[in-house]
Amino acid sequence: MQKFIKSLLLLHSVFFFHFSQAYAQQKPVIKLLETPPIASIRGMSVVNDSIVWVSGTGGQAGLTTDGGRHWQWIKVPDHDSMDWRSLQAFSSQQALLLNAGSPAHVMRTTDGGKTWKKVYEDTTKGIFFDDIVFLDDNRGWAIGDPIPPDAKFALINTYDGGKTWVKSQHYLLAEPGEALFAASGTNLVAQYYENKIVGGMVTGGKVSRFIYDYNIVVLPITQGSPSKGAFSLAFERDGQKGVIVGGDYLHDKDTTRNCVYTNDYGKTWNLSVTSPGGYRSCVVHVSGDLFLATGTSGTDISRDGGVHWEKISDEGFNVAGVSPNGKKIWLAGSRKLGIIELP
Incomplete structure (x- = not known):
């Protein structure tokens, strides 16, 4: 009887684990x-x-x-x-x-x-x-x-x-031809973490840069014309992981180089392996490694800090908040x- 009960408990634990994992992966x-x-x-x-x-x-x-x-x-x-x-x-x-x-x-x-x-x-x-x-x-x-x-x-x-x-x-x-985008009011971030300021700003146009104090990084995101560049950024609470989204608002379904992420407080930025589904005007940090991005052609989530993205809806918005x-x-x-x- 004890072995039978242990088997039932083991099966229950396995089922609960897989159910929890499946629930966690449901699309919002x-x-x-x-x-x-x-x-x-x-x-x-x-x-x-x-x-x-x-x-x-x-x-x-x-x-x-x-x-x-x-x-x-x-x-x-x-x-x-x-x-x-x-x-x-x-x-x-x-x-x-x-x-x-x-x-x-x-x-x-x-x-x-x-x-x-x-x-x-x-x-x-x-x-x-x-x-x-x-x-x-x-x-x-x-x-x-x-x-x-x-x-x-x-x-x-x-x-x-x-x-x-x-x-x-x-x-x-x-820089010549460089500007900011007023698409969602999220191209500037400033937040405290353990008595230090985390954040920065992003630009677009002829050149797209991430700027924190006087530290400047030219981003690998799409750029080179007034409609292209970085539109929004968000950091996890401690500022180590961050995401920048953008693209070309004149071609809002173009996924070319429209998202980058960092794991080192913005010192370096990498292109996402799987991109959001088009131009995105806003990105927000939700919790943990979960980020959400939205734009006129739809809304996406990333569960791994911006490396991979999954489209959750064709409903498009300008701005998001958490x-x-x-x-x-x-x-x-x-x-x-x-x-x-x-x-």
Whole structure:
């Protein structure tokens, strides 16, 4: 009888192991949420499982406080023509919006979008901000395309949570034809890990580079024309493993050299063995070695830190975000919102 029971327990353990493995390898399913009134959403900031902000064209932003079941749609007064491509939220009440184009505005709300205050304006000819990122609740940066004639990237920073902004004295010189992409507000990363800052920025156009401080790596990703290059990057928490996605947005099903990965904090970058299914405007780190990438031609996942990719849906989005616990992935695009809930 004891041998019989041991055999049953062994069979149960083997079955449970294989069932768990099979379940873990299931493709995540995208559930579409309500259709937003915003024609194109490119800004997203995930506070937690319940609170998510999005932003886009028509001077509009959106907020859910119940995990995506209901959304509040907000128009920033007197800014109907703004395309809010970058967004940073701290809570259901506090958020910052940054538009792409000239003049550049940073708008701040402290009451959930009921009122807004302009905390920064730049009327420089040709100003075009692409991304806003915060290291913590106080320290943040916004970066923009190089401005003629000196071709230096625009950079502003804040040390008080976005209440005030100043132009940075540290400007990085762009190569001829090099620029940033405002496709998802994810071409700049800054995060803490064990008292060190992890991150960097990626560029595209005539040349595509990964830049951290003054360390510069020319990427093996596709480049050479204004529609090509690196569009988005994401790192694991410790910054050792990272992924960059991009491609050619004019040919969004082209998989040629559209993704690279690193295992050494960005010192070297390698082309993916199996590429995502086309141009991808956003990549996010979910948990462990799991990354998700999305773009106008579909959505993919990598379970091994960007080495191999598997397409999970033809549903395409502009931007994605992940809840801090890694259990929910949020997606947004052209009149489209989606969510993936992981076990």
